[in-house]
Amino acid sequence: MRIYRAKDYEEMSRRAAGIVSAQIIMKPDCVLGLATGSTPIGLYKQLIEWYRNGDLDFSAVRTVNLDEYKGISRENDQSYYYFMHQNLFDHVNIPAENTHLPDGMEPDSEKECGRYEELIRSMGSVDLQLLGIGHNGHIGFNEPSDVFDKQVHCVNLTQSTIEANKRFFASAEDVPRQAYTMGIQTIMRSKKILIMANGEGKADIIRDSFFGPITPKVPASVLQLHNDVTLVADEAALSKIPVSFV
Numbered sequence: 001m002r003i004y005r006a007k008d009y010e011e012m013s014r015r016a017a018g019i020v021s022a023q024i025i026m027k028p029d030c031v032l033g034l035a036t037g038s039t040p041i042g043l044y045k046q047l048i049e050w051y052r053n054g055d056l057d058f059s060a061v062r063t064v065n066l067d068e069y070k071g072i073s074r075e076n077d078q079s080y081y082y083f084m085h086q087n088l089f090d091h092v093n094i095p096a097e098n099t100h101l102p103d104g105m106e107p108d109s110e111k112e113c114g115r116y117e118e119l120i121r122s123m124g125s126v127d128l129q130l131l132g133i134g135h136n137g138h139i140g141f142n143e144p145s146d147v148f149d150k151q152v153h154c155v156n157l158t159q160s161t162i163e164a165n166k167r168f169f170a171s172a173e174d175v176p177r178q179a180y181t182m183g184i185q186t187i188m189r190s191k192k193i194l195i196m197a198n199g200e201g202k203a204d205i206i207r208d209s210f211f212g213p214i215t216p217k218v219p220a221s222v223l224q225l226h227n228d229v230t231l232v233a234d235e236a237a238l239s240k241i242p243v244s245f246v
């Protein structure tokens with residue numbers, strides 16, 4: 001695993017954006033696995049800036065997102081569909097038909113999970129998967145569990161995730177209780193993984209995920225088994241890892 005230490009959120013975002021843009025330049029028709037949450041917003045802003053300067057072309061890029069809340073529509077400003085359009089898709093020249101997210105309005109979980117898993121497989125390997133990390137170690141919406149969930153599945157969100165995400169909703173009651181997410185195996189099939197973290201609040205989970213035991217109780221710890229992972233984090237998020245690794 002490579003670790004890039006950035007001094008702050010802005011530098012983290014620029015460095016991570018550099019890795020994503022290198023992927024697009026090296027392989028213009030690459031498949032990007034994308035993430036939502038507050039962490040990658042600065043990265044998306046930087047990509048938009050480089051696109052506007054004429055340095056990036058998204059016309060052949062294809063994307064698959066990690067997850068989507070179940071039961072909220074695309075028009076809902078808390079849906080990940082809405083987030084991706086607001087923060088990236090509407091500002092670059094990516095064709096709409098090249099972007100994919102789970103359909104949160106499909107009530108039949110088995111049907112939607114099967115469809116999305118098949119879709120990802122049909123695109124070949126994800127060339128670069130972007131990840132944020134939850135305070136409990138979740139990646140995508142793979143919550144701490146007794147086993148690593150493999151493929152796209154429907155999850156019941158944990159209380160800790162509902163608490164963490166209530167800041168985006170009118171109240172905790174409004175946070176959806178379920179989500180569709182890529183599974184751990186779906187994520188691990190990606191050729192390269194880029195995980196980002198910032199802020200002191202992520203320091204414990206970064207230490208536990210990358211320097212603790214590999215366990216489904218800390219879903220991100222499985223990334224220790226992937227052979228091409230890059231962690232880009234700010235100093236605060238790296239403040240608890242063993243000194244020799246920084």
Ligand SMILES: O=P(O)(O)OC[C@H]1O[C@](O)(CO)[C@@H](O)[C@@H]1O
Nearest residue numbers: 036037038039131132133134161
């Ligand atoms: O980037 P944030 O807002 O800290 O969120 C961390 C993780 O939590 C989620 O927002 C889901 O709760 C993920 O999409 C994200 O990777």
